[in-house]
Structures are given as C-alpha cells and as structure tokens.
Amino acid sequence: MTALIIPPVTADAPVPPRAPARYRFGAPLWLLVLAALCAATAAIPLVYLVVRTTEAGLTELFDTLVRPRVLQLTVNTVLLAVAVTLSTLVLGTIGAWILTRIRLPFQRTLLLVSALPLAVPSYLAAYGWLVWFPHLHGFGASWFVMTMVCTPYVTLPVAAALRGASADLESVARTLGRGPLRAFVAATWPQIRPAAIAGALLVCLYSLSDFGLVSMLRFQTLTWGINAAYGASFDRNQAALLALVLVVLALVVVAGERRSRRQVGSIPGRSTMPARAPGKAGVVYVAVLLAAPLAGVVVPVVGLLSRLLEAETLRAIDVPRLLEAIGATLGLALAAAVVSVLVALPIAALAARYRGRLVAVIEAVGFLGHALPGIVVGLSLVFFALAAVPMFYQTSVVLVFAYVVLFMPRAIGSVRSGIAAVPASLSDVSRMLGLSPFQTWLRVTARLALPGIAIGALLVAISAMKELPATLLLRPTGVSTLATELWSRTALFEFGAAAPYAAALVLVAMVPAVLLSGIRGTAKEN
Amino acid sequence: MRIPLSVAAFVAGATVLALAGCTQAADTAPTAESSDGAFTLYSGRDEALVQPLIDQFEEQSGISVDVRYGNTAELGALLLEEGDATPAQVFLAQDAGALGALSNADLFATLPAATTDAVPAGFTSTDDTWVGVTGRARVIAYDSEVLQAADVPASVDAFTDPAWAGKFGIAPTNASFQAFVTAYRVLNGEAAADQWVEAVAANDPVIFDNNRAILAAVNDGVIEAGLINHYYWFAQAAETGAENMRAQLSYPEAGDAGSIVNVTGAGLLSGAATDADALKFIDYLVSADAQQYFVDETFEYPLISGIEAPAGLPALESLVNPELDLADLDTLEDTQTLLGKHGLI
Numbered sequence: 001m002t003a004l005i006i007p008p009v010t011a012d013a014p015v016p017p018r019a020p021a022r023y024r025f026g027a028p029l030w031l032l033v034l035a036a037l038c039a040a041t042a043a044i045p046l047v048y049l050v051v052r053t054t055e056a057g058l059t060e061l062f063d064t065l066v067r068p069r070v071l072q073l074t075v076n077t078v079l080l081a082v083a084v085t086l087s088t089l090v091l092g093t094i095g096a097w098i099l100t101r102i103r104l105p106f107q108r109t110l111l112l113v114s115a116l117p118l119a120v121p122s123y124l125a126a127y128g129w130l131v132w133f134p135h136l137h138g139f140g141a142s143w144f145v146m147t148m149v150c151t152p153y154v155t156l157p158v159a160a161a162l163r164g165a166s167a168d169l170e171s172v173a174r175t176l177g178r179g180p181l182r183a184f185v186a187a188t189w190p191q192i193r194p195a196a197i198a199g200a201l202l203v204c205l206y207s208l209s210d211f212g213l214v215s216m217l218r219f220q221t222l223t224w225g226i227n228a229a230y231g232a233s234f235d236r237n238q239a240a241l242l243a244l245v246l247v248v249l250a251l252v253v254v255a256g257e258r259r260s261r262r263q264v265g266s267i268p269g270r271s272t273m274p275a276r277a278p279g280k281a282g283v284v285y286v287a288v289l290l291a292a293p294l295a296g297v298v299v300p301v302v303g304l305l306s307r308l309l310e311a312e313t314l315r316a317i318d319v320p321r322l323l324e325a326i327g328a329t330l331g332l333a334l335a336a337a338v339v340s341v342l343v344a345l346p347i348a349a350l351a352a353r354y355r356g357r358l359v360a361v362i363e364a365v366g367f368l369g370h371a372l373p374g375i376v377v378g379l380s381l382v383f384f385a386l387a388a389v390p391m392f393y394q395t396s397v398v399l400v401f402a403y404v405v406l407f408m409p410r411a412i413g414s415v416r417s418g419i420a421a422v423p424a425s426l427s428d429v430s431r432m433l434g435l436s437p438f439q440t441w442l443r444v445t446a447r448l449a450l451p452g453i454a455i456g457a458l459l460v461a462i463s464a465m466k467e468l469p470a471t472l473l474l475r476p477t478g479v480s481t482l483a484t485e486l487w488s489r490t491a492l493f494e495f496g497a498a499a500p501y502a503a504a505l506v507l508v509a510m511v512p513a514v515l516l517s518g519i520r521g522t523a524k525e526n
Numbered sequence: 527m528r529i530p531l532s533v534a535a536f537v538a539g540a541t542v543l544a545l546a547g548c549t550q551a552a553d554t555a556p557t558a559e560s561s562d563g564a565f566t567l568y569s570g571r572d573e574a575l576v577q578p579l580i581d582q583f584e585e586q587s588g589i590s591v592d593v594r595y596g597n598t599a600e601l602g603a604l605l606l607e608e609g610d611a612t613p614a615q616v617f618l619a620q621d622a623g624a625l626g627a628l629s630n631a632d633l634f635a636t637l638p639a640a641t642t643d644a645v646p647a648g649f650t651s652t653d654d655t656w657v658g659v660t661g662r663a664r665v666i667a668y669d670s671e672v673l674q675a676a677d678v679p680a681s682v683d684a685f686t687d688p689a690w691a692g693k694f695g696i697a698p699t700n701a702s703f704q705a706f707v708t709a710y711r712v713l714n715g716e717a718a719a720d721q722w723v724e725a726v727a728a729n730d731p732v733i734f735d736n737n738r739a740i741l742a743a744v745n746d747g748v749i750e751a752g753l754i755n756h757y758y759w760f761a762q763a764a765e766t767g768a769e770n771m772r773a774q775l776s777y778p779e780a781g782d783a784g785s786i787v788n789v790t791g792a793g794l795l796s797g798a799a800t801d802a803d804a805l806k807f808i809d810y811l812v813s814a815d816a817q818q819y820f821v822d823e824t825f826e827y828p829l830i831s832g833i834e835a836p837a838g839l840p841a842l843e844s845l846v847n848p849e850l851d852l853a854d855l856d857t858l859e860d861t862q863t864l865l866g867k868h869g870l871i
Contacts, residue, residue: 069866134746215735224735228699228871231599234627236606375600382607394613473604477566477594477613488573488595497574 027354032362035346039365042405045372046247046365048380052240064241070225074245077208077221080142081249085204087147091292092154093196097184098285099155100162103275110289111159115517117296118152119509121466121483123212124502125149127490128300130216131307142219146207148296153206154199155292156516157414157455161195162188194261194420198413201257202459205370205409208246208253212468222246223373230375243376250371254364301506308499317500321485326504329465329481332396333512336403336464337457340411343404344456348415349445353424363412370409374469377406381474399474403464410463411456418452419445458512465509482508561802564590565615568605570598570624571790579819583810589803598624599701605795606631615798616807618659618790621701625791626853629655635799637808644812645829649789652851656793659811660820661827661842662755663777663787664706667744669751670774678751678776682710682784685751686725695732695740695752698870702737702755702788705852708861710783712850720864727868738762744773755788756839760825780844787827787845789852 053061064070098104099111117125126145129136169187178186211223222242229239278285344366351363369377381402385393392398422445430440446453468483475484482505489498569576573595580591594614596604602624605612612633619625628634634655642654650658668678679685685694697703711719732749734740740752741762759775778784792811798804810816817828825836835842851857865871 067866069869069871130742134743134748216739218734218739220733224699227599228735230603231597231699231701234599234602234606234624236603239603375603379603379607382604386608386611390611393611469600472596472600477592484595 027350027356027359031346031350031354032358035350035362038343038346039362041343041401042366042369042408044384044405045243045377045380046368048383049240049244049247049376051383052237053244056237056241060237061241064238065245070242070245073220073222073225073242074249076139076219077223077246078249079139080146080214080219080221081204081207081253083139083143084146084150084207085200087143088151088154088203089196089200091147091288092151092199093158093192095151095155095289095292096158096162096192098289099159101275102278102282102285104278104282104285104289110286112514112517113293114155114289115152115513116510117149117292118462118513118516119506120149120297120300121212121468121505121509122146122149122210123216123468124304124486124506125296125300126213126216128303131303132299137218139219142214142217145217145295146210146213148292149213150203150206151292151296152513153202154196157195157199157417158192161192165191194417197257197261198417201253201367202370202410202413204253205250205367208249208371209373211373211375226373226376236379239376243372246371246373247368250368251364253371254367255360258360258363297506304499304502321480322500322504325480325482325485325501326508328479329483329505329508332400332403332481333461333464335396335400336407337461339400340404340408340460341415341453341457344408344411344415345446345453348412348456349419349441351412352416352419366412367409369405370407372406374406374467374471375473377402378470378473381405381470394474394476396476396479399471399476402470402474403460403467406467406470407460407463410459411453414452414456414459415449416452418449418455421452422448455516458516461512462509462516465505465512560800561589563588563803564592565798565801565804565807566592566594566613567616567618567807568594568596568601568614570596570601570617570619575824576618578823579816582815582819583807587803587806587810589806591807602627605633609633610797612795612797614795615801615804616792616794618792618811619656620790621705622658622789622791622852623701623705623858625651625656625793626858628793629653629853633796634793635796637794638805641805641809641812646831648850649787649829650791651853656791656853657808657812658789658791658829660790660817660824661787661829662702662757662790663827663839663845664702664784665754665756665759666776666778666784667741667752667754667759667773668776669744669747669749669772671747671772672750675774675776680779681782682706682753682778683722683782685731686722686729688729690729690751692730692732693750695734695743695749696726696870697734697736697740697753698865700734700736703753704858704861704865705788706753706783706786707865708852708854708857709786709850711857711861711864713781713783720867723864723868723870727870731870733870741773745771747772753784757824757826760836777840780840785840785845786850787842789829790826 056064095114099107099114104110122145125148126142129141129145165188167188170183173183173187174180209223211227214221214224215227222245226239226242226246229235229242347363347366350359381398382393385398389398426444426448427440430444431437435443465481466483468487471481471484472487475481480488482501486498486501486505489501567580573593577593580593584590594601598620601617602619605614605617605628608614617625617628625634629651637654637657639654642650642657645658649661650656666678666682668675684690707719707723710722714722732743732752734743734752737754737758740749740754741758743749744752745762756775756777759771759773763771792808794801794804794808812830814830814833817830817833820826821828821833821836825839827835827839827842829842862871
C-alpha cells in the first residue's frame with residue numbers, strides 16, 4: 001500500500017496558470033451517453049416506484065400524502081438525517097484534525113481504530129446498546145448510535161484531505177493574529193470542505209434509508225412506515241408513495257451537496273502543518289478519537305457477548321456452513337465492489353471535469369439508490385429482472401446489480417474526488433505527446449486516481465457485506481450470506497447460534513475497513 | 527500509480543468466478559405438470575423451526591424441497607411482485623393477512639377439500655385458497671417482578687385505565703395486533719372498538735414494531751405488560767431458559783378480543799395447481815406427524831383434531847371465533863383506517 005499516492009498530494013505538482021479552471025463545459029458526447037447509461041441503472045427503482053404509485057390513482061395518492069402520520073414520519077426522518085449529518089461532520093472533522101495535527105502515541109493504530117465502526121452493521125450496534133440500556137429509544141438514542149456508527153465516513157476522508165492540505169495560508173493567518181480556530185476555518189477548512197461534505201452526504205443518505213437501527217430503537221421514520229405498509233397492509237402502492245417521499249428528500253440533499261461543494265483551486269505550497277505535542281490535553285484528544293469506536297464497536301460487541309453467556313443455544317458451530325456463508329459474502333461483496341466502481345467511473349469522470357445541468361442530473365440520479373431502503377430496491381429489481389432478464393432472476397447477477405444500485409453512490413464520491421485531484425493539464429500534456437484520449441485516461445487519469453477508486457471499491461464492499469433486506473429478496477435460493485444467517489438466528493432469539501455469524505460479519509467487514517484506513521494513511525509517508 | 531497488473535487480473539478473475547459460482551443455483555422455470563420429485567417453497571417461518579420438519583418430509587416422501595427463507599411480509603410482497611413468474615410452488619406464511627393478500631390477488635390455486643377439511647372453520651380460509659397450519663394465542667406478557675399473576679387484567683379493556691398509562695406496549699403496525707383489533711370490532715361492534723382504540727392511543731402506549739421487541743422490553747423491565755402472541759415467549763424461553771424469564775404470560779379470559787387465535791398457514795401458488803409434490807407437502811403440514819412436531823417444538827396450537835395442545839395453554843375450542851375471517855383484507859383495511867384515525871399507524 002505504500003506505493004499508493006493520495007489524490008491531494010498530486011496537487012503539489014507544478015500548477016500551470018489555467019489549472020484552477022478544472023471544470024469545463026461541453027462534455028464529449030460519448031462520455032455523456034456512457035454516464036447517462038450507468039446512472040440509468042440507479043434510476044430503475046425510481047421507474048418502479050412511479051409505476052406503483054400511479055397504479056394507486058391520484059385520489060389515493062393525495063389521501064395518503066396528507067395523512068398526519070406521513071407528515072410526522074417525514075419530519076422525523078428529516079430531523080434524524082440533519083442531526084446525524086451535523087454531528088458526524090463535527091465529530092469527524094475534529095477527529096481528523098486530532099489525527100493529523102497532534103503527535104499522539106500509536107498514531108497508526110488510532111487511525112485504524114477510528115475506521116472500525118464501519119464494520120459494525122447499524123442493527124447490531126443498536127441491538128448491542130439495548131442489551132446495556134433496554135430503555136433506550138426514540139430520537140435521542142437513534143441520533144446517538146447512528147452518529148457513532150457513521151462518523152468514520154467523515155473522519156477518514158477529512159483526515160486524508162488535511163494531510164494533503166497546504167498549511168501556508170493557515171500559518172499566515174496565525175502570523176497575522178488570528179486565533180487557531182479562526183485561522184483553521186479561514187485557511188484550511190476551504191481545502192478540506194469538499195471531502196467533509198462528500199462524507200456528510202453519504203451519512204445523510206444513509207440515515208434517510210436505514211431501517212434496522214430505527215426499528216430497534218423505536219424511532220418512526222419513513223423507512224419504518226414503508227416496512228409497515230408491506231408488513232401489515234400488504235400495500236405496495238402506499239409503500240411506493242412513502243419511498244417517493246424519500247427520493248424527493250434525497251434529491252434535495254444531493255442538490256444541496258452539489259451547490260455547497262464549491263471546487264477549490266488547489267493552493268500551491270508544500271508545507272503541511274507540523275504535528276504538535278498533545279501536552280496536557282492529550283487525554284481529551286484520545287477520548288474524542290475513541291468515542292466513536294467505543295460507542296460504535298466496543299459497547300455493542302461486549303453487549304452481544306454478554307447475551308451469549310446466558311444463551312443455551314451456544315452449540316457446536318457448524319463450521320462448513322459458516323465458511324460457506326463467509327465465502328458467499330466475500331464473493332458477492334468483491335463482485336459488487338468491482339462492478340460498482342466500473343459503473344461509477346463514467347459518472348464520476350463526468351462530474352469531476354464538467355459542469356452543466358445535464359451533468360448535475362446524471363450525478364444526482366446516480367446517488368438515488370442510496371436513499372432508498374433495501375426492500376424497495378430489492379422489489380424494484382424483482383420487477384425489472386422478471387420483465388427484462390428473467391434468466392438471471394434469483395441468480396447472483398441480479399443481487400450484485402442490486403448492490404450496485406444501492407451502493408454505487410459511495411463509489412461515485414470518492415472516485416470523483418480522486419479524478420478531480422488529477423490536474424487536467426497532465427491529460428493535455430499526455431495528449432500533446434501523442435496518446436489517444438482513451439490511452440491518456442487509462443495511463444494518466446485512472447492511474448493517478450487509483451487511490452480514490454480503491455477507496456470507493458472498499459466502501460461498496462463494506463456496505464454489501466452488511467446488507468440484509470435486498471439480499472433476502474434477491475439471493476439465489478439456498479445461498480446465504482453472513483447477514484442473512486445472522487438474521488435467521490436473531491429472529492429466533494438464538495443469540496448463541498447467531499454469535500459466530502455476528503463475529504464473522506464484523507471481522508470480515510473489518511478487512512476493508514482496515515484497508516481503507518491504510519490507503520488514506522499512506523499520504524503521510526508521501 | 528503502482529497496483530500491479532497481476533493484482534488487477536486476480537480481482538477480475540475472482541469476480542468472474544464468484545459470479546459464475548453463485549449463478550449455477552439459478553432456478554429452472556416452474557413447468558411441473560405433475561410430479562417431478564421436487565418443488566420450491568417460500569417460507570415466511572424461521573429456518574430453525576421449519577427445516578427439521580422439511581428434512582423429515584424429504585426423508586419420508588423422497589421429494590426434495592428447495593426452501594427460500596425470508597420474513598412473511600417480504601416474501602408476500604415478493605410473490606405479489608413475481609406474479610405468475612414465481613419460481614415458488616408453495617408459500618408457508620406466519621399470518622393469515624399475508625395469505626389473504628395473495629389470495630385476493632388470485633395467486634393461489636384452490637386446494638382439494640380433502641386437505642382443507644382437516645382444519646375447522648375459523649382457523650383456515652373461507653374459500654379453500656389456503657389452509658391453516660398452526661394457531662397462536664394472543665396473550666398479555668407481564669413483568670413478574672412488578673406484577674402478580676392476579677394483578678394482570680383479564681381483559682384488554684383494562685389498558686384504557688390511566689393507571690396503565692405509559693406502562694404497556696403494543697405493536698400497532700404488526701399484523702397480529704391488527705388481527706386482534708379486527709376481532710375487537712367483530713366481537714364488540716364498531717363504536718366500542720373506536721372508543722377502545724381512542725382510549726388506548728390516549729393512554730400513552732409504548733409503541734414497538736414487533737412482538738419480539740415487546741417481549742424483550744417486558745423481560746428487561748422497560749414496560750410492565752405488553753400484548754403479544756404466546757409463541758414468542760416459548761421461543762425465548764427455549765433460548766434463555768424458562769427459569770430465567772422475567773416476563774410471564776397471562777391469558778385473557780375466553781371471549782375477550784384479547785384472547786383470539788392467529789393462524790399460520792400454507793397456500794399453493796396458482797402455477798402449481800397440479801403439482802403433486804407441492805400438494806403432498808401441504809397435506810403433510812396438516813398431518814398428525816407435522817402437527818405433533820409443531821406442538822412439541824414450537825409450542826403452537828395444533829389445528830387438527832386428535833392432537834393435544836401444548837400443556838398450560840387454554841383449550842383451543844374456548845377461543846374459536848367462527849364470525850371472524852382473519853384473512854379478510856377489506857375488514858383489515860377498516861382496522862387500519864381506525865388505527866390511522868387515532869394516530870397509531
């Protein structure tokens with residue numbers, strides 16, 4: 001991994017005068033078409049939802065929409081998403097700042113540990129907390145646990161951006177008499193802002209779509225309403241309508257993110273802020289860093305273990321079955337990661353280099369799947385696969401495709417920032433030296449953006465490993481992943497029998513989480 | 527940028543292999559005209575409870591069963607989405623509402639009278655599109671560290687008393703709770719039901735989304751009582767040991783809407799109307815062997831005569847309610863309108 005170069009570092013390359021104008025209008029037609037095709041995969045659920053909703057008829061549609069409960073669910077959903085996004089943004093940015101600016105012992109380990117909450121599925125985290133505090137419920141609890149689980153989505157990219165950020169301006173600001181915080185906000189924040197906002201976007205969309213955590217902690221959001229519509233009323237039309245409300249919320253969020261991303265021209269300058277000794281505040285720094293791993297990993301895992309001790313189903317582990325589930329989980333996650341990145345590439349390339357309304361629409365559509373609960377995406381692909389490719393129905397092809405729809409947004413963001421960090425001038429040089437556009441893309445852009453691409457792939461892999469509802473609907477009959485095995489055991493209170501699967505799931509998901517912190521960590525050595 | 531080509535090649539190769547490996551499990555089209563020695567079952571009931579029974583069936587009949595496990599609501603939605611293209615021949619569901627929804631959508635074939643006659647009216651479909659398999663009584667789970675058995679109300683009407691405010695749990699979005707409210711409407715009339723729901727909603731009930739969560743909350747002392755199905759208590763007791771159960775069960779008096787019996791059941795998908803293997807399995811579910819299995823392993827009520835209910839449960843006969851069609855979705859819709867009116871769903 002030491003060979004990897006982190007995107008922001010490449011900004012240190014000599015910058016010709018025109019470099020800040022990285023966006024161009026008038027994307028080539030082939031790229032537009034390709035990106036639109038890729039984004040169309042993410043639009044499949046939308047088509048399905050519109051079909052189902054129109055089936056209901058206008059009057060039913062209106063009646064459902066104006067029900068006070070729908071309003072309540074929407075308000076709850078927005079509250080949770082906004083609160084979680086803000087708190088992860090603050091906690092993640094502070095964590096990243098500590099990781100890069102303070103000389104703490106075991107720095108590498110701390111970085112790795114702060115990535116670990118990614119490996120714990122939100123439903124497991126919520127369950128683990130309930131073991132300790134059965135009274136936990138409602139907005140506060142959901143907000144707290146979800147913040148702890150999601151913080152790494154901000155910490156990791158911001159830490160990477162901070163390492164690449166030039167400290168010249170901040171030093172100047174300090175020299176001119178600004179306090180440390182104001183100097184940071186004025187000089188460094190604009191440089192790390194795109195990374196922070198991209199992370200916050202993932203957190204926000206995730207908290208819109210999550211069901212496992214809010215159902216455990218009894219906070220009624222739109223996903224709760226969607227599941228209830230399927231579960232008690234068998235009312236697909238109403239479920240579709242609620243899901244459309246989620247889609248609208250997601251579009252607002254994505255549009256907001258695009259507006260506030262505001263590309264910053266890379267600031268030339270080589271110096272980075274020297275890490276300073278923690279002094280007396282060291283304990284506080286470490287405590288802040290460890291908050292998320294403690295609350296997101298240690299508390300729930302220890303809770304699960306304590307339930308284990310009471311369990312009578314702690315029987316011999318069925319090793320072949322466990323291995324089979326691990327194999328299926330790894331295979332599916334790997335396939336999902338590779339395909340997601342391939343589908344995300346054209347969209348990310350387009351969004352990184354070009355502007356325009358069409359570009360904005362294509363990128364926004366690509367993000368849609370992330371805001372929808374797994375059950376909706378799963379059913380829409382049942383609908384689509386049976387109509388279009390019945391021979392692939394209930395095969396892993398359609399399942400992997402569902403993971404792509406759900407998790408491609410995680411790849412789009414990091415691939416886009418990876419590509420955006422490659423100076424467009426390098427491509428021009430390559431073209432002038434006689435390489436074709438495709439060769440240039442492969443040898444220059446894609447190569448330099450590889451860390452961003454790898455990060456995207458790992459994020460997808462982690463999410464695919466933990467995914468449950470779409471997997472249950474679309475998996476080949478007889479194939480089980482760690483998440484489905486875990487589900488079928490906890491559904492029966494078989495904590496003992498569930499434990500090996502829970503442990504395996506967390507351990508397997510830790511592999512990409514650790515790799516993720518590793519990739520970002522290499523920036524320092526460079 | 528140096529990620530060696532060999533690594534890239536490995537990743538690509540592994541992906542192709544993973545895809546190919548999983549793809550071979552693809553289903554063949556449901557063309558069964560009679561008996562081909564195999565069928566596909568969608569089971570909305572849990573693997574640990576059902577698989578031993580299926581193994582037993584496979585051994586006795588020589589028919590192999592491909593089972594797809596999921597939860598009842600999701601598999602119901604899946605079957606509705608698949609329509610005639612479904613690879614499934616049989617659907618085993620955890621509640622009558624799901625079976626009724628599929629029956630309403632004309633997805634089930636009519637079962638032979640010989641199959642459905644085994645189960646008394648009130649516990650099975652009214653039009654033979656599905657058959658009841660087991661029964662689950664609605665009960666009140668209570669915190670035995672706070673309440674004595676005698677303090678637990680004999681009727682759900684007690685939960686409108688301000689003394690219970692904030693201390694009892696319900697799962698209004700759950701199918702079994704809605705079946706109970708439907709029963710309340712049928713037994714006591716619309717006006718009384720409206721009053722009860724309004725009073726309960728105003729009495730600060732603790733809202734959950736399923737029975738299991740209510741039971742866990744009673745067991746942890748979060749709430750003093752909750753309305754659940756009896757079977758969840760036995761399932762948890764099997765895991766943690768009955769002597770460690772802080773929650774205990776109280777059966778509302780016979781005739782109270784709070785004491786109705788929900789059924790699990792099975793239906794034959796319309797594409798499999800003539801599938802002898804699938805039909806044989808449904809017959810097996812209502813045979814003495816299978817019914818005894820459910821009594822012993824899942825502590826549910828058997829629905830055929832001649833098999834004793836699990837010890838400690840009130841007699842099924844005392845809970846029969848022939849006026850009530852649990853799968854009737856029109857009346858389910860009325861129930862949901864009622865619950866919606868008072869802000870519970």
